[in-house]
Amino acid sequence: MNKQTLTSKNFLIPGTILLVGLLILVTLPLYSSIYTMIFLSSIFMYIVLTMSWVMFSGPTGQISLATAAFFGVGIYVAAILGTIMPLLVVVLIGGLASAGMAVLVGSLTLRLKGIYFAIFTFGLLELMKNLLLWFEIKFTGTRGRFVVVADYNTVYFFMLAILALTLLTAYLIRRSKFGLALQGIGEQEEAAEHIGINVTLVKVFTFAISAFFIGAAGTIMATRWTYVDPYIAFNMNFSFTPVLMAIFGGIGPLFGPVLGAVIFAYLEEILITKFPYYYMLLFGVVMVVSVLYLPNGLVGLIQKWRVRTAGGEHGNS
């Protein structure tokens, strides 16, 4: 067992890269264009959504399509509280409101298995959207709301902070006994229950943590959009895109979803600006090819390549 040497070796190189990367990202506003800042904020948002989705759905295998619902809750917190409170507090409340909803919804529905859970979470999104639409028209008389605007630097730094916290949390969960329990639940729920794991608690807690980051991301993104209505806030693309990004990147190791989100978001931006008329077509082709030839995502490809170059030394790990 050379566990000790393994962990220190595993720590040093990614640790340095992470530190240098973070330094570059923090100092970026000093020497880059506004476009880069805005574009990076979007990429960060997608990483946060994807990572949060993977945090829960990865180990448990229960596909949640509620991402857009949690995101929308965050957006509406910004729209309602943005004028009366400082931004940091609003973002925190946005996250907590989403987490609160996740606790409520999770404790009611996490016993649903397989496709039923996915459909329910999707239904939740539609319910929220239509309920809000009804409420706005009936009681406020207007469909949309204006959101207090934050400048692009602020959005960038908030997003970066949320991203860092999301990644850190995902990493800590992964290496803790809590994460091991979560994996156990995903692999064999009945056995997990019978060896003393409080299955409902572990699932609801993880669901709520992931919703917290999604909600916080929604709150800060809303300040960039100036105007929101239920169709914008509860857009189902925010449920499906993270799932696609995670599949594209690969769900196994943590950098998979990050890689997927970055490349996917970049690809989307390039295609939409360079080929506005064929964007959806090209995007579809990329999706189909990646599903056909990358069943385990980009991570799977990298692992395959690693195994080949290492002479199959770690073929099983």
Added chain:
Amino acid sequence: MAILEGKGVTKYFGGLAAVSNVDFHVDHGEVLGLIGPNGAGKTTLFGLISAAYIPKPGLIRFKGENITGLKPHHICRQGLARTFQSVKIFPNMPVINNVTLGVHFGTPERVPSAKATEEAARLLKFVGLSGMESIPARDLTLVNQKLVEVARALATKPEVLLLDEIMAGLNPTEIAQAMELVSKIRAQGITILMIEHVMKAIMSVCDRIMVLHHGEKIAEGTPQEIATSETVIKVYLGE
């Protein structure tokens, strides 16, 4: 003194009484065998004791306390562990993590992770799986997967252990080893309730045997009494 007892335990699946009005008791430190033809309700009774199902009506007491209606993880933490007839391991985890999870979550106390790994390795050695710690559990043979389940159940520090057919599908040598394992577990002061079809094993390992048939308890007694009981012979061999 009975460490585990049931009164009028009943469970219906639809209109079918899988377990019907069964009274039982397991004394502290004994090995109680549970036998009966296929579909007799043995595994369902295990499910009722370990809270996978709730008896309706019926009452189950563990260490003198009513545990009916508690959640499975509570039952486990109070000291009642089980294995499964159809193997339910965590297939994609290394063998050692299967057991470590039991150490971490099976008892109310907090265990530091280095100590948990040590304890898991000790238990794997105890059941005879040393050297297989880092293999994914799915790659083990069925026999060894069953042993992983036993180690995982032991990791939760049980006072009563329910073993559901750990010897099914084993060859004679392996059965002998499994019997020895049962005696070793018992020697640690753990009370055992076991379902088994291998008669040779159950006759020599158990202090007492209980027979279920169509969900009802039809006989109970020492292995000699059961082996010579006319009702039992009739159930197994026909009239």
